[in-house]
Amino acid sequence: MVAQTVRRRDRQRAAPLLIADCQPPPRRDADQRLQCERANGVHAPAPMRRFTGMVWCAVLVAGFVSACRAPNQAPQLVYFPPPPATPRVVHLKSFNDLRELVPQSAPSWTSWTRGSTRTFVGTPAGLAYHADTLYVCDTQLNVVHAWNVGTGTARQFGADGETLSKPVAVAVGDDDRIFVADTDRREIAVFDGDGRHAAHWRPRAAEEFRPIALFTRDDRLHVCDAANDEVCVLSTTDGSVIRRFGGTGSELGAFHAPAGVAVGHDGTVFVSDMLNSRVQALTGEGRPLFQIGKPGNRFGCMGKPRQVGLTPGGILFIADAEFAHVQVYDTSGELLMMFGGPDGAPGSTPMPVGIAVATELPPTLTRLVPSGFQPTCFVFVSNTIGAYRLSLFAVNTGP
Numbered sequence: 001m002v003a004q005t006v007r008r009r010d011r012q013r014a015a016p017l018l019i020a021d022c023q024p025p026p027r028r029d030a031d032q033r034l035q036c037e038r039a040n041g042v043h044a045p046a047p048m049r050r051f052t053g054m055v056w057c058a059v060l061v062a063g064f065v066s067a068c069r070a071p072n073q074a075p076q077l078v079y080f081p082p083p084p085a086t087p088r089v090v091h092l093k094s095f096n097d098l099r100e101l102v103p104q105s106a107p108s109w110t111s112w113t114r115g116s117t118r119t120f121v122g123t124p125a126g127l128a129y130h131a132d133t134l135y136v137c138d139t140q141l142n143v144v145h146a147w148n149v150g151t152g153t154a155r156q157f158g159a160d161g162e163t164l165s166k167p168v169a170v171a172v173g174d175d176d177r178i179f180v181a182d183t184d185r186r187e188i189a190v191f192d193g194d195g196r197h198a199a200h201w202r203p204r205a206a207e208e209f210r211p212i213a214l215f216t217r218d219d220r221l222h223v224c225d226a227a228n229d230e231v232c233v234l235s236t237t238d239g240s241v242i243r244r245f246g247g248t249g250s251e252l253g254a255f256h257a258p259a260g261v262a263v264g265h266d267g268t269v270f271v272s273d274m275l276n277s278r279v280q281a282l283t284g285e286g287r288p289l290f291q292i293g294k295p296g297n298r299f300g301c302m303g304k305p306r307q308v309g310l311t312p313g314g315i316l317f318i319a320d321a322e323f324a325h326v327q328v329y330d331t332s333g334e335l336l337m338m339f340g341g342p343d344g345a346p347g348s349t350p351m352p353v354g355i356a357v358a359t360e361l362p363p364t365l366t367r368l369v370p371s372g373f374q375p376t377c378f379v380f381v382s383n384t385i386g387a388y389r390l391s392l393f394a395v396n397t398g399p
Helices: 030-037 053-068 109-114
Strands: 078-080 089-095 124-130 133-138 143-148 154-157 167-172 178-182 187-191 197-201 211-217 220-225 230-235 241-246 258-263 269-273 278-282 288-292 305-310 315-320 325-330 335-340 352-358 377-383 390-395
Touching (some): 078 335, 089 335, 124 377, 133 167, 133 352, 143 178, 178 211, 230 258, 269 305, 278 305, 315 377, 325 352
Parallel strands (some): 124 167, 124 352, 211 258, 258 305, 305 352
Antiparallel strands (some): 078 089, 089 390, 124 133, 133 143, 143 154, 167 178, 178 187, 220 230, 230 241, 258 269, 269 278, 305 315, 315 325, 325 335
């Protein structure tokens, strides 16, 4: 069990930091709240500056020389809870660029001048992790980045400008197919393992469908449909509808802007009910079981929950975009701890939207884990604001 708990279960443990000893997460001001309630904040690129020929040449040469240098790979360690309590979460790295995370060989002059796949992110949204690859939806560049964190290689889906308009969520099937929720096109784009566009699915007419979150389990694709406040379950074979559940409302079983979904090995479906400030647990058929969180400004309350991550052992990670924390619960709904924060320093999560949980990582990243810390899983978090848009945390969920 994670150490930072709502109540002190075992006073003999090594000085855990109780949630009661912390300050509640602050609510955001009106402008930030409005930005949070948008499906994903799209930051317009800064106006292009004009350079003279000599200045532009100097910038190009300086950029090439900088890229040839080895990136700074030093970990940025921040512990949750902080010492002297026993840490359960360690922030390893915040980054905007794959090259900041994984060591890479220097680019050749040919690859620099002819162009290559971009390794930096603009405005990240939904995340997924599969087979050493971190998938990042980018609502500024309107692509999905596929970053292999083992080899340091990068690919993109939708860079042709014809297959994606606003990708906000991504999921990867057991057969390596990639499913992308596109809120502008109001469809789910399907790519094969090589990144070729294979199909697009709309379980309803385009004007009646707005996918905002995805999760795959076995041969089922769970889709949060914000247009109808429901979860739509599709066959991953052909996109046919298996069932729908939900509907607009505040009672259990109904949703108001469902914005994240995860499915446990036992079939329990967890849906982040964003504008009802809660996460609901339901059966696979959509029958409500219980809710996690409620509106308010105390521990156990939620602001705007977004993507949900779930470990095989049943630990829930919930990105709360309004409270600027990742909240951690067990699958019975008990708050275990929180990590992150709004301050913008390493380890902060100023507006978390995406969550991806990995049970193991390649040596290129495990080398960042401090000696003596034994992680049971790793968590990637995306933020739509802040100096660093992506963060990596190591987590110990053991006793």
